[in-house]
Amino acid sequence: MAGGDERGTTERVLTLLGLLQQRQVWTGPELADRLGVTPRTIRRDVERLRTLGYPVQASQGVGGGYQLGAGQDLPPLLLDDEEAIVTAVALLVGAGGAVVGAGAAALRALTKLDRVLPTRLRHEVRALAGSVQSFSGGRSPVDADVLMTLARACRDEVEADFDYPSGNEVRRRRVEPYRLVASDRRWYLFAYDLDRDDWRSFRGDRMTEVAARTWRFRPRPGPDAATYVQEGVASRVYPHRARFLVHASADTVRAQLPASAAVVRPHGPEHCEVLSGADNSLDAVLMYVLLLGHDFEVLDPPELAARCHVLAQRLRTAGATISPPPDAAGS
Structure with a gap:
């Protein structure tokens, strides 16, 4: 009583x-x-x-x-579990956003939140902070229960399993979870698939019956989580893909391209490789790279180099048929 x-x-x-x-x-x-x-x-x-x-x-x-009244020394925040999860997720989304200065401010706020939360809630927020990477911002809402279950599993280095669609059926997947990665629109789990003995990424919105297991695993060396997921998303989204050598630094080109449109890899201090694709034709990708304003070379596929000559001739023909302005003709 x-x-x-x-x-x-x-x-x-x-x-x-x-x-x-x-x-x-x-x-x-x-x-x-x-x-x-x-x-x-x-x-x-x-x-x-x-x-x-x-x-x-x-x-x-x-x-x-x-x-x-206003006080200089605030006591621990009094948040329930759901409030702590929602606040942490909002700050993490802000940290990966595209607004100038917002990312640093969100990270500072997340650090302060982690410092003042009671121990039990602080562990939950810390799980999110340590288990999320981002390669772009502006993503859609995420299921907090799924996110927290996977974040705890990443933090505690325990296996997780979930139902996931594969073709026309849904299969139970058993994985070693390493990172949660946020793309432009979705959350992905970067994990080692124990049944397929290889690295995989999984869309968070397609997972059901997500559970953390009690079996711990020893972390194994692997690729960078954000890069792996980004390249995987690009390869699955675009059936036609191309690779270019652009005569500009990777930082310069990354600032010109949205993360969901292309993968940019450094290739020395003044060059980078750009991997992108399209649904139907690579002509649009070719013109997009052209409009970046840098010299470039087609690395793959070989037939795209020949396509450059066809499009160049078409542009020359279009320019030749344009009549000069009247004042230019009379000068």
């Missing part, structure tokens, strides 16, 4: 704190009426908040009441 009373008091104090955060000033009777207790109980709960470090101020007279 005492345990139940203690839980009831804790829930009431948390509710009181929430009310104080919603409005600048509350009178004692107003708070008592909202919480269904006496003004004397409100006074005791206010003292509990002060003991926890919340600067609750009380003033008398007309316009007086209880007010949550």
